[in-house]
Each structure stands twice: as C-alpha cells, then as structure tokens.
Amino acid sequence: MLSPAILTTARNKLLKLEKRWVLPGLLLLEAILYCLDEFTGPYSFYAPFYIFPVAISAALLSQRLTIFFVVLSSLARAQVFSQVFQGGNLLMLTFDIAQSMLLYGSIAILVIAVNTMYLRLLRYAEYLRANIRQMRQQRRYKASIRRALPDDADDIVRLAVNGARNGDLSEDISNAVLQRTLAVAFRQGIVEGLTTRHIWAGGQQKVPVEFWVSIINDRMAGFFMLYGVDDQQGSERELHAMVVADEYRGLGIGAAMTDFFCMHFKNRRLFAACKSNSKMMKMLTRRGFSQFCTTENDYIIIERHN
Structure with missing residues (x-):
C-alpha cells in the first residue's frame, strides 16, 4: 500500500x-x-x-x-x-x-x-x-535492560560523566579523582548490593543499591541507579539517577527504562529524586508521580501514587 x-x-x-x-x-x-x-x-x-x-x-x-x-x-x-x-x-x-x-x-x-x-x-x-x-x-529496548555486572562500572561512570555535562547529574562528578572513586564504589555496590548515601533528612546511612543497564548492540545505551530510602532494608526504592548515551537520545531508551522501573517494582513504594522541570521529572509525572518533599540540595523527591 x-x-x-x-x-x-x-x-x-x-x-x-x-x-x-x-x-x-x-x-x-x-x-x-x-x-x-x-x-x-x-x-x-x-x-x-x-x-x-x-x-x-x-x-x-x-x-x-x-x-x-x-x-x-x-x-x-x-x-x-x-x-x-x-x-x-x-x-x-x-x-x-x-x-x-x-x-x-x-x-x-x-x-x-x-x-x-x-x-x-x-x-x-x-x-x-x-x-x-x-x-x-x-x-526491544525493555529486553535490553538487565542488572549491571561489575565489569559495567567503568561504562556507568563514563555515562554518568556525560550526564553531568548535559545537566542530568551533578557537575561534581566531572572531577577525575571522583570518577575513579565512583568506579570503585559502583563496582562494590553492584557486588554487595549496598552503598552509603545521603538520606533526605540529612546524614548518611548504608542502604540497598541497584544498578540497571540497557545494552544495545553490545554497547551501554543507558543506565539507572536505585537506592533504598534508609538503612531499614525496606522494599522502598528511589530512582536516584538515569542517563542515556548521546547516540541513543531521542529513541525512547529513557522512556523504556522509566517504564521498566515502574513495572518491575510495581508492588513497591517508589520515589525519584529529580531536578525541577527535568526530563525525568516530566516522564515520571506522566506516570503518576507527584511531589513528596524537597532535599537540602534542592532536589525534588516525587512519589508514585497508584
């Protein structure tokens, strides 16, 4: 036709x-x-x-x-x-x-x-x-998403640095020494499933952490990182970071990872830390998230309402 x-x-x-x-x-x-x-x-x-x-x-x-x-x-x-x-x-x-x-x-x-x-x-x-x-x-994109392996840590840091340049993540990550430290911390977090984070109320606690990556044509197209909200080892998860590689932007990778996050953890209480009016915040707002609180570094915490 x-x-x-x-x-x-x-x-x-x-x-x-x-x-x-x-x-x-x-x-x-x-x-x-x-x-x-x-x-x-x-x-x-x-x-x-x-x-x-x-x-x-x-x-x-x-x-x-x-x-x-x-x-x-x-x-x-x-x-x-x-x-x-x-x-x-x-x-x-x-x-x-x-x-x-x-x-x-x-x-x-x-x-x-x-x-x-x-x-x-x-x-x-x-x-x-x-x-x-x-x-x-x-x-296809959803099928490309899997749990990160220790060998993925360097590529995750590389994408995180690129995300900082694009304004998706904090610019602090552009420091070379911090990048090496992050690669070690990410690899350890992937293996142990635990990491230390700043919690919303202030201070630091050791919480669960999960890294998920999208692999397309043997290349990392994107990743997202999930945190537990406190040291109680609860089922709540916070979408703390999401980055898509430049060559895969605009193809729906971010939407696929967002949908995966919402569906894979559909029976859990879900949060996300976003910058105001960021793409991630807009995508999650369309999926039933609304503002929960703000953090001391001016990030907005949004929560899913079923």
Whole structure:
C-alpha cells in the first residue's frame, strides 16, 4: 500500500501537470463525447460517459476546475435533448441542465469524499504501522535492560560523566579523582548490593543499591541507579539517577527504562529524586508521580501514587 506521503507527492505533481496534459486531456474527452452526441443525435445516449471527466477532475484537479467540468458536462449532456431545445421550451432546458448538474455534482462530491476517506485510511494505517514499530522498538529496548555486572562500572561512570555535562547529574562528578572513586564504589555496590548515601533528612546511612543497564548492540545505551530510602532494608526504592548515551537520545531508551522501573517494582513504594522541570521529572509525572518533599540540595523527591 502506498504511503500518504507518496500519494501526496504524486497528487502535487499531477496538480502541477494539469495545464500540460490532465486538463487538456479532459477537455478533449468532453469534446469527443459532445461530438458523438451531436453526430448520433437522439439515437444514442452518451450522458453516462460524462461521469468520467467529472470524476477524474474531482480526483486530480482543484475544486474550481471540478465545478467547471460539472457545469460543462451538464451543458453537453443537455444536447441529447436538442429536439426539445429547438422547440423553445426554456423550462425543460433549465430543468434538464439543473438535474444534470445535480447528477454530476453528486458524482464529484462522492469521488472527493471517497478520495478523502482513502487518504485518511492511509494516514491511519501509517499511524498504526508507526505505533507497531514503536511498540516493537520499546519491547526491544525493555529486553535490553538487565542488572549491571561489575565489569559495567567503568561504562556507568563514563555515562554518568556525560550526564553531568548535559545537566542530568551533578557537575561534581566531572572531577577525575571522583570518577575513579565512583568506579570503585559502583563496582562494590553492584557486588554487595549496598552503598552509603545521603538520606533526605540529612546524614548518611548504608542502604540497598541497584544498578540497571540497557545494552544495545553490545554497547551501554543507558543506565539507572536505585537506592533504598534508609538503612531499614525496606522494599522502598528511589530512582536516584538515569542517563542515556548521546547516540541513543531521542529513541525512547529513557522512556523504556522509566517504564521498566515502574513495572518491575510495581508492588513497591517508589520515589525519584529529580531536578525541577527535568526530563525525568516530566516522564515520571506522566506516570503518576507527584511531589513528596524537597532535599537540602534542592532536589525534588516525587512519589508514585497508584
């Protein structure tokens, strides 16, 4: 099936060519039908064939030219009853022209409606195909998400540094010494499942930590990090950081990781630490999160409400 873009391009080309061959061709067809009517007289009936120039003009030409062919075909069709016209019955002539215009006008409207409906169906089909492609892509992205391994720590730090440059994470991480420290801490957190963090009320506690990564074509496309909210080892989880690699931005990786976070932990109490008006905050707000509190470093803590 041709896409709407191809059909629109073809239609535009035809409109540009209408003065070259479409319009002259239809005028020639009208002239041939008229001559046949005149030549055969009342012994043959060519009125149905005037439908073709009207229908073609309605499908390919402008509304103004379609009206022109409706009128032209109506006048030409009236020649079938030339004997009546010669009798000078103006009323019958007017009636025949009016009913001819009604007939051909209805044909033109029908063709335009069918053409419009067909284009709408094509656009809808294209929309469905795009949605199907997007769903398949999202399934692929969700399938790419797994728990991080110790060997992933260096790539996680690399993405975290890039996220700091893009404003997604704190700029403090740009320090080279801190990066080496983070790589060790991340690797240890991946292995042990515990890390030390600043809690919302102030101070530090040792809490559960989880690292999740998205691996596409053997490359890390993104990661997100989850913290426990305190040292009570509860089931609550806070989405503390999420970063997508530059080459994978805009493809839906972040949305896939956000959906994974919400669905994989759907039976838990979930939080997220976000910067005000950040992309992550907007994505989570659309998924039922709202503000819970603010931290001492001006991060907004949002909570999911089922």
